[in-house]
Amino acid sequence: MSDATELRRRQAEFSKELHGDDIGSKTGVSAFLSKNRSAQKEAVTKYLKHWDGKVDKDAEDRRLEDYNESTHSYYNVVTDFYEYGWGSSFHFSRYYKGENFFAAMARHEHYLAYKAGIQKGDLVLDVGCGVGGPAREISRFTGCNIIGLNNNDYQIAKAKWYSKKYHLEDQLDFVKGDFMNMDFEPNTFDKVYAIEATCHAPSLEGVYGQIYKVLKPGGTFAVYEWVMTERYDESNPKHRKIAYEIEIGDGIPKMFHVDVAKQALTNVGFEVSVAQDLADNDDEVPWYYPLTGEWKYVQTLTDLGTFFRTSFFGRKFTSAMVSLMEKVGIAPEGSSKVTNALEEAAIGLVAGGREKLFTPMMLFVAKKPLDASD
Numbered sequence: 270m271s272d273a274t275e276l277r278r279r280q281a282e283f284s285k286e287l288h289g290d291d292i293g294s295k296t297g298v299s300a301f302l303s304k305n306r307s308a309q310k311e312a313v314t315k316y317l318k319h320w321d322g323k324v325d326k327d328a329e330d331r332r333l334e335d336y337n338e339s340t341h342s343y344y345n346v347v348t349d350f351y352e353y354g355w356g357s358s359f360h361f362s363r364y365y366k367g368e369n370f371f372a373a374m375a376r377h378e379h380y381l382a383y384k385a386g387i388q389k390g391d392l393v394l395d396v397g398c399g400v401g402g403p404a405r406e407i408s409r410f411t412g413c414n415i416i417g418l419n420n421n422d423y424q425i426a427k428a429k430w431y432s433k434k435y436h437l438e439d440q441l442d443f444v445k446g447d448f449m450n451m452d453f454e455p456n457t458f459d460k461v462y463a464i465e466a467t468c469h470a471p472s473l474e475g476v477y478g479q480i481y482k483v484l485k486p487g488g489t490f491a492v493y494e495w496v497m498t499e500r501y502d503e504s505n506p507k508h509r510k511i512a513y514e515i516e517i518g519d520g521i522p523k524m525f526h527v528d529v530a531k532q533a534l535t536n537v538g539f540e541v542s543v544a545q546d547l548a549d550n551d552d553e554v555p556w557y558y559p560l561t562g563e564w565k566y567v568q569t570l571t572d573l574g575t576f577f578r579t580s581f582f583g584r585k586f587t588s589a590m591v592s593l594m595e596k597v598g599i600a601p602e603g604s605s606k607v608t609n610a611l612e613e614a615a616i617g618l619v620a621g622g623r624e625k626l627f628t629p630m631m632l633f634v635a636k637k638p639l640d641a642s643d
């Protein structure tokens with residue numbers, strides 16, 4: 270058995286032990302409370318194994334090398350929190366004045382589909398598809414067929430459960446795989462998109478090279494990339510602290526600079542037609558607003574629940590409840606470590622957003638040339 274097959278088998282087995290067989294019918298709090306105790310403790314340990322506060326080369330190399338297991342463990346322990354706090358699309362978006370949170374999320378997804386030129390009947394790959402929120406929206410919006418690729422078994426099971434629930438099984442499929450080593454045949458997809466996922470890669474050239482391979486000649490790749498911006502200075506300790514908070518709290522081995530991303534696309538053969546930071550604008554309502562706790566930004570009454578759960582006070586409330594439940598044995602051991610890490614994420618993301626050192630929506634649109642050879 271190859272190393273990759275063995276890892277896949279182990280991860281699938283572990284997911285079954287951690288989450289049980291009944292995946293889908295429970296979400297958020299009830300899913301979180303029904304985890305297998307010892308497996309949850311192990312998952313948290315695996316995720317935080319290389320996060321010891323160090324940012325030297327050796328520490329970074331260890332995180333880059335362990336990217337697959339570490340990210341797999343990260344999503345094993347945060348997925349229920351994400352669904353409870355944010356919904357089933359795991360990304361940020363811009364907000365128009367008066368626009369509801371979920372409408373903005375859907376619009377952000379439609380915009381990427383539009384920039385990728387996705388048409389009815391296209392075969393599309395969603396790289397790092399989460400629990401399938403964007404794939405459901407984009408398949409309904411365009412009439413295309415989407416295969417979602419993900420290395421997290423729990424999220425795949427959830428994505429499949431949702432597509433059955435919403436009768437989208439004819440248009441959607443979700444498969445297990447590492448985006449650094451894809452199993453698809455070369456030249457398979459008409460379009461490829463990735464939303465806030467490829468930042469988990471140990472090398473952007475690695476993941477973009479795989480996307481280039483599976484895209485048909487003339488096909489388009491569109492991505493919302495997480496990158497550090499032109500203003501970021503790796504040698505500035507305050508900047509590095511913000512990047513580290515984003516890395517540890519979001520399960521990212523290393524946050525790359527925007528130039529690294531752009532160069533990586535070109536190096537693997539793409540022709541880049543759009544390179545635009547959608548966060549670099551004068552929006553009245555900033556993309557990171559739900560994590561700030563600033564009530565002035567809330568746009569509609571329907572957003573109050575989401576805003577409470579995502580705001581500073583809402584997060585403190587959740588952390589306190591989780592800590593209490595862990596102490597009395599209702600919540601599995603290690604749960605507080607997860608809410609602490611998510612808190613670091615929120616702090617780093619808001620700080621990075623306010624200072625424009627970081628963007629979660631660097632939009633790249635890139636084409637595989639028509640005359641590309643394999």
Ligand SMILES: CC(C)=CCC[C@@H](C)[C@H]1CC[C@H]2C3=C(CC[C@]12C)[C@@]1(C)CC[C@H](O)C[C@@H]1CC3
Pocket residue numbers: 350351353354355358359360361465466468495519520578579583584587588608611612614615
């Ligand atoms: C990790 C990557 C590449 C993308 C995910 C982006 C966002 C969806 C998440 C980033 C930080 C997350 C937090 C939460 C939800 C999902 C994020 C915004 C919570 C609000 C979930 C509820 C917890 O109690 C607090 C979390 C803070 C961080």
Ligand SMILES: C[S@@+](CC[C@H](N)C(=O)[O-])C[C@H]1O[C@@H](n2cnc3c(N)ncnc32)[C@H](O)[C@@H]1O
Pocket residue numbers: 337340344357358359360396397398399400401402403418419420421424446447448449463464465466467469470
């Ligand atoms: C922040 S979530 C975004 C999910 C989805 N794009 C969305 O917007 O809802 C990042 C996703 O990338 C997936 N991922 C991370 N590393 C991966 C890898 N090496 N191979 C495949 N998927 C990966 C995670 O499991 C997760 O589903």
